[in-house]
Amino acid sequence: MRLSDRDTAMLGGEFGEAVRIALELVVAAGEAMGAGELLDISGAHIDGCLYHGVAGLDFAKVLADAGGEVAVPTTLNVSSLDLLHPDLYRGDAETALRARELMTAYEQMGCRATWTCAPYQLSDRPGRGDQVAWGESNAIVFANSVLGARTNRYGDFLDICCALTGRAPAVDLHTDEGRRAAIALDVAVPESWLDEDLFYVALGMVLGRVAGTRVATIGGLDERADEDRLKALGATAASSGAVAMFHVEGVTPESETLGAGPGMRRVRVDTAMISAALHELSSPNGPLGAVSVGTPHASESELLTLADLVRGRRSLVPFYVNAGRDTVARARSAVDEIEAFGASVVTDTCTYITPIIGDVDGVVMTNSGKWAYYAPSNLGVDVALGSMVDCVESAVAGEVVVGSLR
Amino acid sequence: MRALVSGHASGELVVLEEGLSFWGGFDPATGRIVERTHPQAGQSLAGKIVYMPYGRGSSSSSSVLAEAMRIGTAPAGLVLGEPDSILLIGSLVARLLYGVECPIFVGDVGELNEGVVQLGEP
Numbered sequence: 001m002r003l004s005d006r007d008t009a010m011l012g013g014e015f016g017e018a019v020r021i022a023l024e025l026v027v028a029a030g031e032a033m034g035a036g037e038l039l040d041i042s043g044a045h046i047d048g049c050l051y052h053g054v055a056g057l058d059f060a061k062v063l064a065d066a067g068g069e070v071a072v073p074t075t076l077n078v079s080s081l082d083l084l085h086p087d088l089y090r091g092d093a094e095t096a097l098r099a100r101e102l103m104t105a106y107e108q109m110g111c112r113a114t115w116t117c118a119p120y121q122l123s124d125r126p127g128r129g130d131q132v133a134w135g136e137s138n139a140i141v142f143a144n145s146v147l148g149a150r151t152n153r154y155g156d157f158l159d160i161c162c163a164l165t166g167r168a169p170a171v172d173l174h175t176d177e178g179r180r181a182a183i184a185l186d187v188a189v190p191e192s193w194l195d196e197d198l199f200y201v202a203l204g205m206v207l208g209r210v211a212g213t214r215v216a217t218i219g220g221l222d223e224r225a226d227e228d229r230l231k232a233l234g235a236t237a238a239s240s241g242a243v244a245m246f247h248v249e250g251v252t253p254e255s256e257t258l259g260a261g262p263g264m265r266r267v268r269v270d271t272a273m274i275s276a277a278l279h280e281l282s283s284p285n286g287p288l289g290a291v292s293v294g295t296p297h298a299s300e301s302e303l304l305t306l307a308d309l310v311r312g313r314r315s316l317v318p319f320y321v322n323a324g325r326d327t328v329a330r331a332r333s334a335v336d337e338i339e340a341f342g343a344s345v346v347t348d349t350c351t352y353i354t355p356i357i358g359d360v361d362g363v364v365m366t367n368s369g370k371w372a373y374y375a376p377s378n379l380g381v382d383v384a385l386g387s388m389v390d391c392v393e394s395a396v397a398g399e400v401v402v403g404s405l406r
Numbered sequence: 407m408r409a410l411v412s413g414h415a416s417g418e419l420v421v422l423e424e425g426l427s428f429w430g431g432f433d434p435a436t437g438r439i440v441e442r443t444h445p446q447a448g449q450s451l452a453g454k455i456v457y458m459p460y461g462r463g464s465s466s467s468s469s470v471l472a473e474a475m476r477i478g479t480a481p482a483g484l485v486l487g488e489p490d491s492i493l494l495i496g497s498l499v500a501r502l503l504y505g506v507e508c509p510i511f512v513g514d515v516g517e518l519n520e521g522v523v524q525l526g527e528p
Contacts, residue, residue: 021502025495025498025499025502028494028498029491029494029495029498032410032411032489032491032494033489033491034489047465047466048468048469050466050469052429052434052466052469052470052473053434053469053470053472053473053476053477054473054476055469055472055473055475055476055499055500055503055504056469056472056473058503059472059499059502059503062503135465136465137464137465140465152491153465153491153492154465154491154492155465155466155467155468155469155491155492155493155495155496156465156466156467156468156469156492156495156496157468157469157472157495157496157499158468158491158492158495159465161495169491212425212459212460213460213488239427239464241425242425242460242461242490280443374430376442376443377430377431377440377441377442378430
């Protein structure tokens with residue numbers, strides 16, 4: 001790998017021990033990925049602040065104790081704790097203590113305490129062509145696909161290494177060639193389905209299975225594929241596959257230049273595939289135990305929509321809404337209405353990654369493909385998938401009511 | 407086969423039919439696949455040489471692999487159909503912190519014999 005003079009100085013320890021360790025790992029990862037050089041990044045989003053065990057904490061402490069300081073503006077992903085609503089946490093005290101220690105180590109390195117999996121909802125998000133190093137699979141696919149920013153799939157550890165050095169391997173999705181579509185999906189469903197939020201979740205499930213790690217281009221959608229729907233599509237695709245970028249023809253910023261090409265394999269996505277995907281994500285049998293929406297974190301517009309749906313009503317079951325603390329602060333009056341409905345607003349973390357919901361009698365309903373994908377393994381619950389409207393109607397009725405796409 | 411993380415490992419071969427997200431799909435406490443929809447749910451990967459067509463899903467998989475290596479429930483080595491920097495960095499960090507190894511190679515499943523497999527040079 002060709003190294004700049006500054007890279008060499010970093011590896012020689014001239015910028016301190018934390019930077020030396022970090023750049024060694026960035027170079028090792030870059031060489032494995034076939035990068036010829038490193039490039040400068042203008043921002044980072046850190047996934048490693050979510051507690052998964054002692055190893056992650058040990059690594060963060062090694063870097064923080066060695067005086068590590070991020071070189072670029074850096075946001076933090078969800079953690080294991082809700083610092084604004086600490087009473088919601090039902091896990092053990094020792095895990096909470098270590099999780100907090102991990103959060104502190106990342107704050108100590110100069111990362112911003114944003115605690116959200118949707119950093120693209122913050123006001124200072126990156127734009128088209130910006131080189132960044134983002135962790136968190138849903139944020140990665142959104143940054144590349146919807147914002148046109150450029151990031152590879154940065155895992156825990158490599159994310160902070162890039163942030164500490166301001167450098168990333170110049171390869172794959174950081175380059176034009178790596179962003180070019182390799183496979184096409186043609187959506188062939190009834191026109192009215194494009195108005196249904198759940199359709200985008202199901203399409204994400206299909207996209208992940210069909211594309212795997214490849215960049216796909218999707219034809220047959222239009223401007224109804226707004227940011228919230230593309231968020232749902234990408235988050236589900238990054239769960240069922242390793243999708244880090246997709247194009248939507250006529251919608252996403254690079255679809256014209258790097259989207260469909262001649263001779264590309266085109267896969268038709270029909271109603272049967274969409275229905276099968278919904279079926280796979282949903283096992284709606286049994287009483288309704290709880291509802292969880294907002295995975296990835298609910299946007300301001302989703303909170304406003306939810307507030308309209310719940311106004312003057314009352315949930316009969318525990319109802320959780322996950323959202324970033326910045327978004328909650330911006331949408332305060334909507335949040336008040338959502339809480340008056342009986343819902344708990346969860347910030348800084350999410351209900352499928354940390355013990356918040358507790359033992360439920362029955363299925364948990366969600367509008368999120370990502371939640372539906374991971375919660376059965378993570379929490380041991382059965383999941384019913386429905387739209388936001390379905391979730392609210394079910395909560396009010398006290399039983400699973402699914403009206404969308406059935 | 408090309409080494410992403412060099413080293414030597416031997417163990418019984420487990421060929422995964424689908425990619426696996428170590429986070430959410432693998433429990434480092436037991437070393438088993440816990441993703442319910444994975445065709446090999448329940449399979450133990452501890453001490454095995456694991457072939458995966460590709461890494462999948464969460465960027466937290468580096469943490470989970472490193473934690474499994476720390477505890478001793480990780481695969482002995484991995485062979486990936488495609489390079490994966492998320493698993494690579496998990497293996498490198500656990501080696502840095504604890505001196506434990508989980509070599510990772512990129513190769514085709516056809517290059518692997520059934521039964522006990524050797525990866526890298528002892």
